[in-house]
Amino acid sequence: MTNLLTVQNLSKSFGSLQVIEGFDMHLDDGEALGIIGPNGAGKSTLFNLITGSLTSDTGSISFDGQDMTGLPAYARCRAGIGRSYQIPHPFGGMTVFENLLVGAAFGGGEKEAESYDHCAEVLERTGLIDKANTLAGSLTLLERKRLELARALATKPRALLLDEIAGGLTEHEIQDLVATINSIRAENMSIIWIEHIVHALLSVVDRLVVINFGQKLDDGDPQTVINSPEVQKVYMGISIE
Amino acid sequence: MTDSYNVLRSTRASRIGSIIGLVLFIVLVSFPTWGDRATMRLLVEMFYILALSQMWNLMAGYGGLVSVGQQAFVGLGGYMLFLLTIHLGVGAVWTVPLAGLIGAVVSLPVAFLVFRLRGHYFAIGTWVVAEVFLLGFAQIKTLGGGSGLSLPVSVVKSIASSRAGRDSAIYWTALFVVVAVIAIVYFLLRSRHGLALTAIRDSEEASNSLGVDNFRAKLLVYIFAAFGTTAIGALIFLTKLRISPSAAFDINWTTTVIFIVVIGGIGTIEGPILGTIIFFLLREPLADFGSWYLILLGTTAVVVMLKAPQGIWGIITHKFDLRFFPVQRRLELKKDD
Ligand SMILES: Nc1ncnc2c1ncn2[C@@H]1O[C@H](COP(=O)(O)OP(=O)(O)O)[C@@H](O)[C@H]1O
Ligand SMILES: [Mg+2]
Numbered sequence: 346m347t348n349l350l351t352v353q354n355l356s357k358s359f360g361s362l363q364v365i366e367g368f369d370m371h372l373d374d375g376e377a378l379g380i381i382g383p384n385g386a387g388k389s390t391l392f393n394l395i396t397g398s399l400t401s402d403t404g405s406i407s408f409d410g411q412d413m414t415g416l417p418a419y420a421r422c423r424a425g426i427g428r429s430y431q432i433p434h435p436f437g438g439m440t441v442f443e444n445l446l447v448g449a450a451f452g453g454g455e456k457e458a459e460s461y462d463h464c465a466e467v468l469e470r471t472g473l474i475d476k477a478n479t480l481a482g483s484l485t486l487l488e489r490k491r492l493e494l495a496r497a498l499a500t501k502p503r504a505l506l507l508d509e510i511a512g513g514l515t516e517h518e519i520q521d522l523v524a525t526i527n528s529i530r531a532e533n534m535s536i537i538w539i540e541h542i543v544h545a546l547l548s549v550v551d552r553l554v555v556i557n558f559g560q561k562l563d564d565g566d567p568q569t570v571i572n573s574p575e576v577q578k579v580y581m582g583i584s585i586e
Numbered sequence: 587m588t589d590s591y592n593v594l595r596s597t598r599a600s601r602i603g604s605i606i607g608l609v610l611f612i613v614l615v616s617f618p619t620w621g622d623r624a625t626m627r628l629l630v631e632m633f634y635i636l637a638l639s640q641m642w643n644l645m646a647g648y649g650g651l652v653s654v655g656q657q658a659f660v661g662l663g664g665y666m667l668f669l670l671t672i673h674l675g676v677g678a679v680w681t682v683p684l685a686g687l688i689g690a691v692v693s694l695p696v697a698f699l700v701f702r703l704r705g706h707y708f709a710i711g712t713w714v715v716a717e718v719f720l721l722g723f724a725q726i727k728t729l730g731g732g733s734g735l736s737l738p739v740s741v742v743k744s745i746a747s748s749r750a751g752r753d754s755a756i757y758w759t760a761l762f763v764v765v766a767v768i769a770i771v772y773f774l775l776r777s778r779h780g781l782a783l784t785a786i787r788d789s790e791e792a793s794n795s796l797g798v799d800n801f802r803a804k805l806l807v808y809i810f811a812a813f814g815t816t817a818i819g820a821l822i823f824l825t826k827l828r829i830s831p832s833a834a835f836d837i838n839w840t841t842t843v844i845f846i847v848v849i850g851g852i853g854t855i856e857g858p859i860l861g862t863i864i865f866f867l868l869r870e871p872l873a874d875f876g877s878w879y880l881i882l883l884g885t886t887a888v889v890v891m892l893k894a895p896q897g898i899w900g901i902i903t904h905k906f907d908l909r910f911f912p913v914q915r916r917l918e919l920k921k922d923d
Contacts, residue, residue, distance in 0.1 A: 396795055422797040436788035438853065442917045447785045450778050452797025457778050458593075465591045465917060477917040482788075500797055 349374045349535050350426075350504055355394055355404035357387075357559075364390045366559045368404070372504060377536040379546040379567065382556035383579060388539045389431050391556070392506050396428045397421045409503065422452040427502025429493035431509045431539075437482025441473055441492060444481050445499040452500030464499055471495040471525065486513060494525075504535040511542045519545050543571065555579070594916040595776065603910035614761055618754040626757050627825075632866055633764040634822050635842065639850075639858035640767050641814040642843045647853035648775070648783040649807040650790065654840050655712030658696070658719045659689050659812050661834030663819020665723055668829055671741045673728070678737075678745050679759050682820045689816020693809050701805065713837070720835035734830025742827060756825055763821055767814055772855055774810075775913040783807065784913070787853050845887050851897025855911040860899050 350372040357365040364387045372378050382388050393399040395406055397418035406413040413421050422428075427448075436444050445467060449460035468474040471491050476484065481492060490510050497505055507526075511519050523545050530536060530549065540546045546553070546567075553567040557579050563570045570576055618626060638660070645651045666685035670676040676684060700711040724732040746752045774780055782803045785793035794800050823829050842865070850861025868886075872879040894901055902908055 398791065398795055417799070417801075418794040419797050419799045422795055428795055430792070434789045434792035436785050436792065438788050439784055440914060440916070443781065443784075443915055446915065447781050447793065447798065448796040450781055451793075451799075454797070457781065461591065461593050461917075468917075496792075496796060 347374045348372075349376075349409060350395070350537075351405075351407045352391075352395065353405045355391070355406070356402045357390055357394055357399060358402060364559050365394065365401075368559070368561060370554065370561070370564075372535055372537060374503075375533045375535055376552065377530055377538065377550045379550035379553045380537060380539045380556060381541070381543060381546065381553065382562070386556045387559040388556055389508055390559075392428060392508055392537075392539065395421075396426055396506065419451070422500055422502075423454060425501075425503035426506065427452065427497035427500045427504070428506040429490075429497050429508055429510055431512075433486070433489035433493050435481035435484065435489055435492055437480065439481060440478050441481055441484070441495075442468065442477040444492060444496050448496045448499035449501070452502075455501075460499070463501070467495050467498045470528070471498070472521070487518065490514075498529070502534070504537065505529065507536065507538045507540075509539055509541065511540055511545050523548050547571070590919060592918045594918050595912060595914075597909050597912045597914075597916075599908045599910055600912040607910075611765070615758070618757050623750075623753060626753060628866070630757055630760045630825055632862055633760040634818050634825070635846065635865070636858060636862040637764045637767040637818050638815060638839065639843045639846045639862055640764075640771050640855070641811045641818070642840070643847045643852060643854075643858050644771055644774075644783075645807055645811040646844075647847065647857075648787045649804045650786060651804055651808055651811075652709050653700075653712040653811075654709045654837070654844070655714070655716035656811070656815050656843070657835050657837055657839040658712070658716035659693070659815035660819035660822065660839045661716070661719055661723065661831070661836075662689055662692060663816035663821075664823035664829045664834045665729055666816070667820040667823050668729060668735060668737065672738060678741060678824055679755065682759060682763065682817050682824070685820035686813040686817030689819075690809050690813040692816075693812030696812075697805055697808050701801075701808075716835055716837070720831050723834065724831040730830070732831060734828065734833070736828045745824075756821075759824070760821055763818060767818075768855065768859075770814075772911050772913070775855070775911075779803065779806070780913055784853075845883055847897075848887050849890050849897055851899030851903075852895075854897075854899050854903070855913070856903075856909075857897050857899040861897070864898070 348371055352368060352370040355365055355368040368391065380388055390399065394401045397416060408424055408426060411424060413424065436447065442464060445464040446457060446460060449455050449464050450457045453460060468477055471494055473488065473491055473495055476488060484492060494507065494510055511522055514522060519542060526536065526549050538546060538550060550567055552565065553570040554564045555562040555570060555576050562579060563573055563576055617629065642656060645653060663685040666688050667678070667681045670681045670684060671678050696715055700708055700715060703711040723729060729735060742752070746755050775783065782793065782798045785798055786800055786803060790800055846861035846865050847858050849864055850859065851857025868883065872882060890897060
């Protein structure tokens with residue numbers, strides 16, 4: 346498999362707080378990578394660095410053979426990095442459909458009218474079609490999480506970065522979500538998924554990375570990683586299914 | 587399966603609204619032929635205040651650029667009227683679009699400065715720029731220095747020889763400007779750029795990560811608002827025939843407009859229209875109260891900001907789902923399926 350995303354020696358601190366330190370990571374084309382780690386480990390910050398929402402102190406990021414390091418977030422999105430936010434950021438005064446159009450017309454670089462079908466299709470697939478004309482500001486938390494996924498898909502990404510989109514879902518809803526993500530995967534989408542709900546993660550990903558205090562603790566086959574003593578120690582007291 | 591969807595761009599209210607709008611437009615165009623002079627003057631004032639409000643709303647309500655220094659461009663436009671007519675012999679009405687172009691050019695270096703500032707500092711920066719403009723124009727002797735100047739009789743007569751003719755010419759210019767401003771803002775918001783601006787209005791973080799170049803969109807909106815505001819400035823002083831630095835760069839040009847947009851409803855086209863009507867309705871009966879009038883306006887604005895941040899139009903759309911200027915895209919199932 347060819348390498349799609351490479352992160353080298355990435356560091357980020359907020360004042361005196363070192364949140365990401367000397368981080369290396371890669372993602373292959375078509376691969377699904379899971380990321381776990383305790384709260385505050387720096388997972389969301391890592392996503393913000395990869396997508397350009399935050400600028401890194403050191404290190405480099407390359408995507409699809411292009412150096413992304415100095416590029417602004419919108420350029421990285423256009424290059425094919427789609428992301429969802431852990432805390433949803435809907436365009437509250439726009440309809441759900443229009444939220445997707447923004448992603449398609451700018452991130453996806455399509456003519457607005459030519460993206461209508463694609464956006465409708467994404468809405469069907471993510472179960473939001475009945476909410477197409479609802480203002481995003483009036484959605485429930487669950488619907489907002491789905492909108493995060495739908496909007497990222499609207500940009501026609503090559504890599505999809507999902508940040509805890511299963512948080513707060515019922516078991517049944519998690520099954521639905523896993524099915525949706527697996528169907529997206531089947532179309533050769535590369536995925537990085539940060540998730541606390543490990544059993545959901547394990548039914549999707551090919552590889553698992555563990556982050557603790559901004560550093561990589563482990564990286565490899567999901568079952569092996571989960572059962573390693575070091576990871577078990579970090580998660581002591583938290584059940585891993 | 588997805589071929590069974592249609593995208594609708596109009597609403598029932600917008601179809602009724604466009605008929606009402608057309609009738610209103612005909613009434614307003616013909617007004618000089620049957621209306622009285624005092625009302626005509628009031629309407630001219632309403633037109634340019636509404637046009638200014640639409641410009642500020644586009645910039646602040648959509649682009650998130652809360653400027654309190656737009657009087658810099660109003661004043662610049664006013665002075666361009668005097669400079670272009672007196673020294674370059676340009677026809678008075680033609681100074682309106684020309685001033686707009688000059689304003690757009692001047693806004694580039696201004697943007698270069700103020701775009702480095704964030705949030706409150708941006709607002710303060712724009713105000714400082716306006717003060718610098720005031721001090722600068724007060725130094726220019728050929729434009730009357732600190733005490734200002736009047737439009738020479740020859741220039742005034744060149745608009746139209748009779749007073750009634752001048753009043754009508756200025757009235758139609760003002761009407762043209764306000765209709766053009768609303769039309770441009772409407773089509774801009776319906777376009778792809780509108781999608782970006784509306785997204786920026788709602789979340790700058792998300793719009794950027796969905797591929798919108800926020801900086802570019804904001805810069806374009808700032809330049810466009812400068813173009814419009816400077817053109818309107820030339821129009822305003824064409825109605826006044828006299829200018830001085832303190833009148834030209836008066837911060838009230840901006841505070842009035844902020845009041846109107848906040849009360850009416852920020853981030854909508856209807857809001858500033860409603861706000862302008864409310865402002866003039868309140869102003870006439872309250873004008874005798876002097877500074878109490880300003881205190882009342884200020885209090886009303888604060889109450890609206892606290893109780894209804896979306897303004898009065900926000901309350902109305904929320905209750906009745908009314909949209910006279912539909913900038914939305916509604917996804918509908920096709921009937922024949
Ligand atoms: N913008 C910020 N400014 C200051 N501190 C931040 C910021 N973003 C995150 N942090 C801090 O960085 C640490 C890691 O946060 P985050 O990446 O959100 O962790 P995770 O997603 O793994 O739970 C936390 O201690 C958090 O408080
Ligand atoms: Mg997080």
